[in-house]
Amino acid sequence: MSTASAQRFLTGITTTGTPHLGNFVGSIRPSVAASRLPGVESFYFLADYHALIKCDEPARIQRSTLEIAASWLAAGLDPERATFYRQSDIPEIPEFTWLLTCVTGKGVLNRAHAYKAAIDKNEAAGTDPDADVTAGLFMYPVLMGADILMFKANKVPVGRDQIQHIEMARDMAQRFNHLYGKHLVLPEAVIEESVALLPGLDGRKMSKSYDNTIPLFTPREQLRKLIAGIVTDSRAPGEAKEVEGSALFQIYQAFASAPETAALRQAYAEGIAWGDAKQLLFERIDREVAPLRERYHELINDPAKIEALLQAGAQKARSVATPFMGELRQAVGLRNLDSLSAAPRTIKAAKIEAPIFKQYREKDGKFYFKLLNAEARLVLQSQGFDSPKDAAFTISMLQKEGAAALPALEGKVARAQGTSASELDTALAFFTLLA
Ligand code: TRP
Numbered sequence: 001m002s003t004a005s006a007q008r009f010l011t012g013i014t015t016t017g018t019p020h021l022g023n024f025v026g027s028i029r030p031s032v033a034a035s036r037l038p039g040v041e042s043f044y045f046l047a048d049y050h051a052l053i054k055c056d057e058p059a060r061i062q063r064s065t066l067e068i069a070a071s072w073l074a075a076g077l078d079p080e081r082a083t084f085y086r087q088s089d090i091p092e093i094p095e096f097t098w099l100l101t102c103v104t105g106k107g108v109l110n111r112a113h114a115y116k117a118a119i120d121k122n123e124a125a126g127t128d129p130d131a132d133v134t135a136g137l138f139m140y141p142v143l144m145g146a147d148i149l150m151f152k153a154n155k156v157p158v159g160r161d162q163i164q165h166i167e168m169a170r171d172m173a174q175r176f177n178h179l180y181g182k183h184l185v186l187p188e189a190v191i192e193e194s195v196a197l198l199p200g201l202d203g204r205k206m207s208k209s210y211d212n213t214i215p216l217f218t219p220r221e222q223l224r225k226l227i228a229g230i231v232t233d234s235r236a237p238g239e240a241k242e243v244e245g246s247a248l249f250q251i252y253q254a255f256a257s258a259p260e261t262a263a264l265r266q267a268y269a270e271g272i273a274w275g276d277a278k279q280l281l282f283e284r285i286d287r288e289v290a291p292l293r294e295r296y297h298e299l300i301n302d303p304a305k306i307e308a309l310l311q312a313g314a315q316k317a318r319s320v321a322t323p324f325m326g327e328l329r330q331a332v333g334l335r336n337l338d339s340l341s342a343a344p345r346t347i348k349a350a351k352i353e354a355p356i357f358k359q360y361r362e363k364d365g366k367f368y369f370k371l372l373n374a375e376a377r378l379v380l381q382s383q384g385f386d387s388p389k390d391a392a393f394t395i396s397m398l399q400k401e402g403a404a405a406l407p408a409l410e411g412k413v414a415r416a417q418g419t420s421a422s423e424l425d426t427a428l429a430f431f432t433l434l435a
Helices: 021-035 050-056 058-074 092-101 106-110 113-124 134-150 160-180 220-230 247-256 256-271 274-300 304-333 335-349 388-405 421-435
Strands: 007-014 040-046 082-086 155-157 188-190 355-362 367-372 380-382 413-415
Touching: 007 021, 007 134, 007 160, 021 040, 021 058, 021 247, 040 050, 040 058, 040 304, 050 058, 050 134, 058 082, 058 274, 058 304, 082 247, 082 304, 092 134, 092 160, 092 304, 106 113, 106 134, 106 335, 113 134, 134 160, 134 304, 155 160, 155 304, 160 188, 160 304, 247 256, 247 274, 256 274, 355 388, 367 388, 367 421, 380 388, 380 421, 388 421
Parallel strands: 007 040, 007 155, 040 082, 155 188
Antiparallel strands: 355 367, 367 380, 380 413
16 A cells, blocks of 8 residues: 555654554544544554563563553554554664664764753763663663654654654664665654543643552543542632643643533533543543453453564565665675675686786795786786785785886786796786776
């Protein structure tokens, strides 16, 4: 289904946690919707190499990989349409990371927000600026650049905090293309402007680092309990309530239709009790999530099925990555040497024999060469040189000037016994004609 005008969307999900409502509203739901649009090709992957940067608990990375894959599939991602894979199943990605590492300025990486924040924190604490900062954190943007550029992504849906990384990927692509020819496509970040950041239980952005999340597929009763814990102000039932700054209202809005949202706004003005508003929110979310939750649990109980889907996805992804990596290796000069022997081979195939200089070293430690003519007969012999450079220089004189160089080289080279002057001239002329 790939057409020249197709837009390719690509995004990665770091496998360190369990998906929550904020992930659903901000990433899973819009990305799944985009993957169904005509003219869109989507590449969505589990960024487990990135997970290693923040997490050293193997079981958690494995569990998160399962949960995130099951969540996206339960939310309606069609792995036949989209290319859905696990980053670490694509060996071309770390390979490409190295090529990009070599075109990325260290100073650029010094300025990456996540790395800078870690350094600033250490400096503020008066410790070594690099304390507990791994090279992985420093290299994070390059690995991400490889993720994106490997698949020639046009659009990369991400959160605001990732915009700088997309800009860095563009810079890497530009620099690579400048040095090696136009191989890479410059990506653009896509920010879901319409979706306000989903607030969490405490009213701050819903995020695992604030421990204020509502897991996407938490059981129904647990969902009810968590929603009951969303912060509200202390206004009593019957008192009019503000929608501005109300986390409850904002979460509702992310799930409800425009008329439903208008109705809740009205209920706020009329003094709905917080308990009743929470019940409305619970029912609204559960209505959307319940059918997905059921599919999620089926999937999570069948890891082998998910593994098979990811393997099929990896195969699809590698059908793009493997040949492209071959092109990139060729571009930078990581090449098979066979291409260099193409010319002599043709000569041999045509059975045209040529004279040849052969360099070698003798037991006396000195460097010698000899010239064999087209019939492989010795026609010129050198004396010993102290260095291979001297020998090579003498050969190059003979190759450039032919027999004309001989008088100046007296004592250094001698015509072989049984070789006529004209036989030697003929052999040397082969090289002067080429020069
Ligand atoms: N760094 C991204 C995040 O934390 C995850 C990610 C890794 C990613 N590779 C990517 C996102 C490539 C988009 C494209 O959200």
